Amino acid sequence: MNAQETYIDARKKYEMYEQNDDSALPIVNKFIYKAKSEKNYEQLAQGYEDAFYFSSNPNKKLKYADSCIIASLKTDNNDLISRSYLGKGTIYYFNFKKYQPALSEYLKAYEYSKKGSDEYQRYKIIYHMGVVKSYLGYFNEAVKHFKECISFFEPKTKGNYHPNLIYNNSKGYLNSLHQATICYRNLSNFKKADSLVQVGLQFTSRTKDFPLEKAYFTKCKGILEFHQKNYVEAIGKLNSALPILKKNNDFAWTSVADFYVGKSYLGMGDQAKAIRQFEKVDSIFQKHSFIVPELRENYELLIKFRKEKKDYKQELYYTNNLLRADSILTKDFPYLSAKIHKDYDTQILEDAKIKLENQNHWSLRAIFLLVFVVGILLFTTWKLYKKEKNIRIKYSELKVKLLNHQKSEPLISYENIPQKSKSVISKNVFADLEKKLDQFEISKNFKENGLTLPQLAENFGTNTTYLSEYINDVMGVNFNKYLSTLRINYITELMYNDSKVLGYSVQGLADECGISSRQNFSDLFLEINGIRPTDFIKQRKKELESGVISLS
Known part of the structure; x- marks a missing residue:
């Protein structure tokens, strides 16, 4: 581009290109070169912003975003600086689904926006903060952000505004509608969610400018159809949205759509197709770690x-x-x-x-x-x-x-026990105790309430010294710890495999494995398993209920 050409004229040469179209970059680079040679840092920041908009490579987008921030920081324009940080955060969010670095950039954008005067910029930040809150599950808080954004963007989607301003506000409006829909669905307000979906679909049906946003609303409609048990309609809607989501490399919503296609197949009783869909979700997770x-x-x-x-x-x-x-x-x-x-x-x-x-x-x-x-x-x-x-x-x-x-196995053989122990226990005594303890575990005699070391030694026809020495040296624990571990391992397996046992009281579970005290049982369960028995029961019941509902 020649020195006399204005920056506005230069940008007109590539503004008709679509987002992520690399063929626009050679023209954008000429714009960047002009701004750099003239040390016009505001235009240079604009050029780098255009570059990451048209680049299809996420890693290159980040590099252009860094250059945009460096250029904007050389200006006194707080709105521009805020926009450059928001741009980088958006790349982390949309292209990588990395929420931590995205949030870091959003917060920087927020700090500079307070010193600026660009309302559009401020509401974009409000929107992205809402996205993070929605991801965290703070749906009531998040929906307040999106309602604010809808109120700001919607009036500017029509009227005597510049076409670019109408387009940008329309995207802000549609994305805010989409995110609000997600919040209402997660809050089980399906009626409100469906009404927003209808608004979004009507808006996007009037123009071909927003194919991705239309796919978002179609995806949402499919999920709502699933919740109404309209499984065929759900699969149809979700499958019509998936090609657009995949084309835009939106792997997060692709995985959600695949999951609900699978859930719909389950609802129809087609387990094989459902499992194939769930495996697709796993493959996306393996690739993107999100x-x-x-x-x-x-x-x-x-x-x-x-x-x-x-x-x-x-x-x-x-x-x-x-x-x-x-x-x-x-x-x-x-x-x-x-x-x-x-x-x-x-x-x-x-x-x-x-x-x-x-x-x-x-x-x-x-x-x-x-x-x-x-x-x-x-x-x-x-x-x-x-x-x-x-x-x-x-x-x-x-x-x-x-x-x-x-299964708990002996830690060492007779040959490897300490020499002082060999002076106490002969090889024959060792073998005899090994056999009897193995039978003791198989027959689950450890469930006997009030069992003591002297009592077990008497049952084995041996003395407490031999038995205590064997358990300490071979099992690596004292008698009480050995007995507690057997009992807790037994009751844990029983609770996992027999759903009827999940209905027992904590005292009933303690009695079942031979522990007399309810509190002692709960403390031992926590010590050995890292979790309280009541929490284990809640998790197992939740797991079983989920399986019954989905796979029956």
């Missing part, structure tokens, strides 16, 4: 199916994948929850405090009390969430052990 919380059930169903087929190798494979998914969610959620509330929500409270103080509406004491109460509520919510996640992880780890059918 999962949304509602897709945990995908693995619970696969595990249930493989267990019914007695395919223990695949059951273990999917159990390990579920553990990996849980570890990703566990890592993401506390960070995101704390970060968004501390750096965004609390900051909004602080901003409101300053504004209110200036207007003399609230006293300083009331503001501090509000912040304190919010802090307590957030801390309590985080603690409860952390506890629940830990229970689920411990249950999954315990389940893997149960599936592997692990």
Whole structure:
């Protein structure tokens, strides 16, 4: 481009290209070269923003976004700086589904937006904060963000505005409608969700400018049809949305759509097709290491199916994948929850405090009390969430052990016991105790309530010294620990495999395995299994109920 050509004229040469069309980049690079040579940093930032818009490579998008931020920081334009950080955050969110770095960029964008005057920019940030809250499961909070955005964007989707402004506000409006639909669905307000879907489908049917947004609403309609048990209609809607989602590399919503196609097939009784869909969801997770919380059930169903087929190798494979998914969610959620509330929500409270103080509406004491109460509520919510996640992880780890059918084996043979023990126990005594203890475990005589070391020694026709020495040296624990482990392992397997046992009281479970005290049983269960028996029962019942509903 020549030196006399304006930046507006230069951008007109590529503005008709579609997003992610690399063929626009040579023209964009000429724009960047002109801005760089003239040290026009505002236009240079615009050029890099255009570059990451047209680039189809996510990694290159990030590089262009970094260059955009560097250029914008050389200006005094806070709105431009805010927009450049938001752009990078959007790439992390949409192209990588990496919420932690996305949130970090959103928060930077928010800080600069407070110093700027661009309302459109501010509402884009409000929208993206809502997306993070929705991912975290704070649907009531998130939907407030999207309602704000709908009220701002919708009036600007028509009227005497520039076509580009109408297009941008229409995208903001449609995406806010879509995210609000997701929130209402998760809040089980299906009537409200369906009404928003109809609005979105009517809007996108009037123009060909928003194929991806139309696919989002079609996908939502399919999920709502599933909840109404209209399985054929659900599959039709979801399958019509999937090609567009895949074309745009939206692997997150692709996996959700695949999952609900599978659930619909289950509802129709076609388990084979359902399982193939669930395996597609697993393949997406393996490729991108991303999962949304509602897709945990995908693995619970696969595990249930493989267990019914007695395919223990695949059951273990999917159990390990579920553990990996849980570890990703566990890592993401506390960070995101704390970060968004501390750096965004609390900051909004602080901003409101300053504004209110200036207007003399609230006293300083009331503001501090509000912040304190919010802090307590957030801390309590985080603690409860952390506890629940830990229970689920411990249950999954315990389940893997149960599936592997692990049995306590002697740690050492007679030849390897300490020399001082050999002076106490002869080889013949050792072999005799080994045989009798093995039979003791097989016959489950350890369930006898009040069993003591002297009593067991008498039953074996030996003395307490020999028996105690053998258990300490061979099993690596004392008699009480050995007996407790046998009892807890026995009752745990029984609880996992026999659903009737899940109806026992804690005292009933204790009696069943030979432990007299309810509290002692609960403490031993926690010590050995890492989880309380009541929590194990809740998780197992939830798992069984899910399996019965989905696979019956």
